[in-house]
Amino acid sequence: MSGDTETAAPAVDCTGLAYAFGETNAVDGLDLTVAEGEVFGLLGPNGAGKTTAIRCITTLLPVPPGMVRVFGRDTARERMAVRRLLGYVPQQLSADASLTGRENVTLFARVFDVPRRERAERVAQALAAVGLADAADRMAGTFSGGMIRRLELAQALVSAPRLLILDEPTIGLDPIARTGVWEHIDAVRAATGMTVLVTTHYMDEADQHCDRVALMHRGRVHALGTPGDLTRGLGERRRAAGATGAPPTLEDVFREVAGSGLDDTSGDFRDVRSTRRTANRVG
Numbered sequence: 001m002s003g004d005t006e007t008a009a010p011a012v013d014c015t016g017l018a019y020a021f022g023e024t025n026a027v028d029g030l031d032l033t034v035a036e037g038e039v040f041g042l043l044g045p046n047g048a049g050k051t052t053a054i055r056c057i058t059t060l061l062p063v064p065p066g067m068v069r070v071f072g073r074d075t076a077r078e079r080m081a082v083r084r085l086l087g088y089v090p091q092q093l094s095a096d097a098s099l100t101g102r103e104n105v106t107l108f109a110r111v112f113d114v115p116r117r118e119r120a121e122r123v124a125q126a127l128a129a130v131g132l133a134d135a136a137d138r139m140a141g142t143f144s145g146g147m148i149r150r151l152e153l154a155q156a157l158v159s160a161p162r163l164l165i166l167d168e169p170t171i172g173l174d175p176i177a178r179t180g181v182w183e184h185i186d187a188v189r190a191a192t193g194m195t196v197l198v199t200t201h202y203m204d205e206a207d208q209h210c211d212r213v214a215l216m217h218r219g220r221v222h223a224l225g226t227p228g229d230l231t232r233g234l235g236e237r238r239r240a241a242g243a244t245g246a247p248p249t250l251e252d253v254f255r256e257v258a259g260s261g262l263d264d265t266s267g268d269f270r271d272v273r274s275t276r277r278t279a280n281r282v283g
């Protein structure tokens with residue numbers, strides 16, 4: 001693969017991506033292109049297939065050649081090259097409560113082969129980028145949920161990836177901590193031009209922070225565009241049908257495309273479950 005091809009290729013290119021767990025088609029023909037430099041939101045309710053799609057893109061789940069390319073590199077054929085291009089913050093907690101913030105990030109710097117002589121500085125930069133410079137030498141077990149999430153962000157950033165993939169980065173956090181996480185994602189993106197692919201079921205966050213979103217339901221993309229285009233489009237359809245009222249939100253767009261498949265209570269359950277996971281891990 002030539003350097004030119006890699007530069008011209010989209011950050012992520014999924015073509016007919018499919019993945020099944022036994023009888024369950026978790027991802028069922030997903031077509032998706034993420035341009036370099038954009039913040040792209042993969043949205044959907046529990047079970048939509050977001051995490052499975054992300055795990056295929058990160059090479060953690062194997063798919064046949066031709067389904068997923070990252071900066072032009074096929075995940076099936078160039079697994080290690082793809083891994084070197086991306087930073088991944090999974091839903092499961094990846095920080096170790098018994099290590100300090102700095103030690104946690106240093107561990108990732110070693111795993112990702114950050115050269116030894118650059119390591120200390122790169123770790124300090126990653127911690128500063130997420131607002132944890134002052135807390136760097138405290139045990140992660142003393143961190144709040146929002147600080148842990150930012151620490152995990154620093155772990156993913158220390159290898160200076162071209163593509164940052166975040167699976168539900170703000171789940172289980174209170175509104176202030178959620179804002180804090182996004183402020184740092186936005187700042188890193190502004191400073192580096194890094195591509196960000198994020199899954200979330202918080203439509204308000206996607207509306208505010210994503211350049212484009214894909215609304216995913218039952219393994220497929222049902223709507224794709226900028227949040228503004230999607231909400232304007234629904235507003236126009238409603239006006240054409242004679243409806244009045246408040247301008248639609250992204251959540252309204254989602255309800256239109258997903259219909260009765262949406263579960264009103266799923267977000268709450270997920271928050272509780274995730275909060276518990278956080279508590280178990282760092283408690």
Ligand SMILES: Nc1ncnc2c1ncn2[C@@H]1O[C@H](COP(=O)(O)OP(=O)(O)OP(=O)(O)O)[C@@H](O)[C@H]1O
Pocket residue numbers: 021024025026027044045046047048049050051052053
């Ligand atoms: N390891 C697994 N074994 C069996 N089925 C699975 C597995 N992981 C996911 N699934 C199923 O695949 C489907 C998609 O799940 P996935 O986790 O990708 O959805 P999601 O949109 O990320 O939802 P959530 O936000 O709840 O993680 C669901 O029906 C889920 O039950």
